[in-house]
Amino acid sequence: MITFTDVENNEYQAQCEIEKTDAVNGEKSLSGTIYFGQDVKANIAKGWTLSFLDEEYVVVTYTKNDKENTVAFSAVQAFFYKMSKTGFYEKWNGSHPFASYLDALFAGTGYTYDNTASVAAFEKQDWGMSDRLSLFNDIIDQASVEFSVEGTVVHVVPAMGSDLSTIVRKKFNLDTAEIQTDNTSFATYGRGYGAYSKPNDTTSKRLEVEYKSPLYNYYYPKFGAIEAVPVADERYTIAENLLAAVKEKVDKSWAISLTLNLVDLQSVGYKYAMANPGDYITVIDESLNFSDKVRIIKVTSDYDIRGTRTKTEVECGSLSFAEQQKTSQSTLSNVAAGKIPVPNEWLTSQVQLATNSLLAARTELKFTDQGIIAIDKSDANKVVILNSAGLGVSTDGGQTFKSAITADGVVADRLFGNLISGITYETKDAASGYTIRLKGGAMELLKGDDLVSGINQNTSGSTFNNFEGHTLSLSQTNASGVSTEVLAIPSSSTHDSPKLSVYGKINTRLKFLSDGVIQADNLLWLGSLNGVNIGAFGSDGTFTHRIDATSSEVKVFGNFTVYNGSKNAAQVTRDGIRATPAYELAENYVGDIGEGKTGDDKTVRVDIDPLVFDLINTDKPYQVFLTAYSDAHFWVSERGKDYFVVSSDSPDSAFGWELKGKRRGFEDQRLVDTKDTYEDLEKMEGLIPNGNQNVQSNS
Template sequence: MALHAIDHNNIPYMVEGITTVEEQLNGDDSLTIELTDSPINKDVIKNITESWKFSGVEGNNDRTVYVVKRKAVSTIGKFKKLVINAIPLFNEVFNTTRLYNYYEGEFTADAVLSSLFNGSGFTYQLPPTFTSSKYIESYGDGQTKLEIFNNVLETFELEFKVNGNTVELSKYLVNRPDYIISDTINAANVQQEIDGFNFYTYAKGYADVTDGDPNSLAGISREYTHPLASVPGVGKKHAPPLRLSEETDPAKLEAALKTYVDNSLKVSITSDFISLRKQYPEAVPKKADEVMFVANNISYKQMVRIVGITTKRNHMGDIITQSVTYGDQPLAKRHKANVNFATQFINELVKGRRTISSTMLDSAISTATSLILNAKTQLDFTSSLGIVAKNPDNPQEMVVFNSAGLGISKNGGKTFRNAITGAGMVADVITSGTLNTQLVKIEGTTGAFVITGDTLTSVDVKNPDKKTVISAGNVSVWGGGFSAYRPSGVPWTVNGVPKNELVVQRIWFTSPGVSHTGQMFQSANTTPSSFEAAYFNHNGSKLTFTMAYTLAPNSASSSVYGFIRVREFGATGTPKEWMAQVLVKRGSIDYISESVDIGEPGYEERSFYLEFWIDPASAPSNTMAVRCNKIAQRG
């Protein structure tokens, strides 16, 4: 089992569960782990808390360590479920350590990074040919190392990836692997997102100018116009001026202007990645890969760069699903990044580390004044009722806005009906028309019941993975959100899991040295020895069984240790295995029952050996006897 939880004393514990890793190029990678109180987990998950660590997410060879930052506990029927959010150890270390000394001067990237990584447990690598005319003028004074590190990335236009304990930095991380991504081979559910909210076709740039001085005093000024500006339906869309205060090279300002405008239209492609490692072992997506992407359904064929990967795995590290983002980040993730940047910007303003230029303030004041003066031509700000808006074609129709809310009147203000109050919008004032659910979302107070577009969705607010979606001609249920009962009222399926047991075919399959006494198989072997083989189509998620065991009467000892194992063979992927060490006693028959997670049903054929043997460290002349009382699939 690959997935391990590591306590505060660095003691590892094997656990089983589902992991989801979100990777972003130069972004905040994160890990979500879902654990239930299975027999393997139950003694561990009750102790997991903040600052525990997890490793082995991608398999036995994965040495990436994640630190727990948040956990949430819920119940699924009689079982307990733990959802854990964790971040890479590098992010944790750099976000929880600070530089208290204040450094002021002209510092190169290497100088700043050297002070950041000193004593951190991590090392860094800059490209051998890295040069830059830029400097960081000040840092420290209580800033976290992560804040300073992000400033280095922004100032020197660097990207990074963490490889073990080494942080590799580059001007432009790029891999050119030998595979393509196509919706006819290894991509599904392709989505293209085009964000034109900050799309510009024209910009002016200023360089060699002192902070605080207006742009008109800049030593260098340039402008750039995109070819799309000549298209009648597009035209000139002015971007905010680009200001590179310390730049003295006109060519670099021109290049920066072109990049600034050309990249203002954000295009991202997201798709599910179908892992075909047996057929295409080299087709393993990694951040910064540049590959040919072909999506025939949307007529898209272009060399793209992988900027984000979301991967769901089981506890063995086997991939369950994988989603890849190519090009720019999707709008929602850019918005989150922008909010984080804005928060940091405001904090630096409060601490006096940043200033706002007078030209920026003058522009904001002018714009606000213009908006207010324009509004006065449509609104009455002097009424005792509040802000009053009258229909110029019919003065009897009025809208009033005051501290009580928004009211509407059809009789010149004699009576009003509330339209919007502090409690929300009043549906009674909607006079006619059809609510177009392509434009409007209807939802309950908790968000558990939503109608949008042509789809009705019901979600368990305590477990968002548990939901039911009804669309035209189709009902889909996830996360066990389905129960059905027989006419007698006895449950047939509860929370998506059938209550009945599924057949498992068994045959005698004895190793040398194993015999049958009529009731039990017995052997004095000290190496794994099979006594039965089980065959079945994979229709359930659990393999349940009960074994009986004892020490034969002619044994030399009164008790010895032995082993019982259920081992898969003939598997195409990683074989499942369960093993227990038991104390075998002469004169009494003991029992062990277990339920082994064999993964979500795929309806393929599965095969398992049932094995037993005596601990080689035990005294000689002992014979262990076992039998399988029951074996079945459930769930």
């Protein structure tokens, strides 16, 4: 019986014939026909789900056949349906870590992921604004990884499946087989182009490699070099890694597709597990002259109304041609002909005997000449062996032990624990060639065999070392995985000429101390070849208030306020350098000084300098101060907009004048409040150590 659930989570039972399809990185899907279950047949609608083999599927289509009183339907596994119906409303550009893409896609979906694949950051252009399933498949393809779904957890792995010891042989458990080859992409030669010698110059020389397959010389006389599409990726900086990528592309250019039907021997008591998508099996068919190791790409199984699997069709693709050459064809032929027993790494007679004994026994354990062997009764691919050599755990019937403890060490896909102690730990990214090594209480970071940087400890503390010729950066990364450099030791820095580049904003007060005490000779120098700019950002993002210092002058933009001191000009005198303080007023004035002489009519017009007139606002009252240089009395008889008139009681009389007018744009300023408090001044390194000495009493 199959359980169906409607939109309101009401459950109904039905009997169906079902065809189930599982594929590597493809949708898990069902198609079926409902024969019994009137409530389901009458009411099935959009939003219904069903549970099959402990997995939830969403019904996407259904067709009612009134003549036969049946309902045909199709359904997809819930993950694929929900992700395809959920949008991602952002658009990303640039390079991001693989985990950042996954985090963004899985956020808020109810699904989580477990990633065990090592994938370097990669670049996308206009990635987003689509359904999450399409975007997920896109980055899975880009990263060249695979995935499987278990409940609400999506497992991202370098490759699915296991290399099984299962042999599928004609007239034993192979019913029919059909082989199809595809050489449309066949290549014998490939090239690779990696990083530029100058990273920011695309005209500079690139890292370049080439590869010729074992079949190159065979096909060259007739076709010449049969070239694959070149691998062009600037992330490759090591020739060996780039060559490996080109080699893989050429060697996998010849594909073999195999479709076969397996007789499900489990129904007659054969306990060895059927293979799953991603698994590798060995297929032998003498009539087709085929004997090779192939990978299962898709499995389609038929189930009757009792839930019994009645037929399984498997679609396979071969290993690459280069990998095929590693398989001993003579051994396969001898096995197929029955001349020699199946090799131990496939399925030994001893293991077969032990398997039968264990399954028939009351206990899971059996002592054999190979040691103590435990085999899972429901899945014979799961094997544990214990002997004098060590302990091993296998998921492929004992062919390989990916988790093992021997005298040579511990091998495992994953290690879990609160503390892992040891002498040396090393992890390496094959694509980029970068390595992190923990060794003797220190950390080393390497690029290939070249030591780039590291963390060491000594008697004075911890040291983060950057080796000459490399850049050490401290960056800030946002939620999208985009990084901005904040602090860096550039590659041009050396031991004798150390350099530091600061790109971020410094949010602190800098103090330069000697033994914890501020010293006069502990100076801070800021300098560059062309000049130094110190400023604060305005609301529009520009430096509205700043000081610009060059080799010839210093400019101040914005208000300039001096605390606890005066504005001085330094003058050379016969007794050394003396300070001449600036004249301070309560209001903002601009002045000018000159001399004049009244005429025969005892008056003279003095025109205000046009440039001075531009600086002052003569619409406001301005002041003229007169000094007599003759035996006469002087006064200002008229103040015009751009002139003033001086009169005297005697003709032809000399005088001096001083003009003071309010600065244009600052006419209303008078003793401007700085908004600073006494408490603020106390924080400014002792500006008022004995109280406010600038305030005097009126009493």
